[in-house]
Amino acid sequence: MLEEVIKYLGIYLLACLKSIFPPLLGPAAGMSNLEIILITIAGLMTSVVLFTFLGEKIKTQVLPIFIKNPKKFSPKSRRMVRIWKKYGIIGVCFLTPLILSPPGGALLVSSVGAPRKQVFLYMLLFGIFWSVIWTFSVDWLIRIGLVG
Secondary structure, eight states: OHHHHHHHHHHHHHHHHOTTHHHHHTTTTTOOHHHHHHHHHHHHHHHHHHHHHHHHHIIIIIHHHHOSSOOSSOHHHHHHHHHHHHHHHHHHHHHHHHTSOHHHHHHHHHHTTOOHHHHHHHHHHHHHHHHHHHHHHHHHHHHTTSOO
């Protein structure tokens, strides 16, 4: 019983960091496709909720601990601004599970002042979309014998 809890908790925590981990690790852990999809969505949305509500505090109180002399415009911050200006809230939410990490996407949309309701809705929709695509893609690759 404890092993099952640790297995699910571990994959859930990895899903909080990057949404591709559960579809890749879930089959090896013996999880069903539905379990993988639900854990992926739960991890993504946990990060989004946490970093959306705490985004400003993280920027002002936590980042200065790790970054002593922050540059006003680093290459990474410029890239994030370009992504925001080019794609907007829908594009960032679409790209978050794919390219950005859930914490990165949530911090980006919270730092530009996007409405929280829209952020949660779009992140949920695109989280469901990408988790289904990835889970069934990995399942298909396992069935045809390319993986596993």
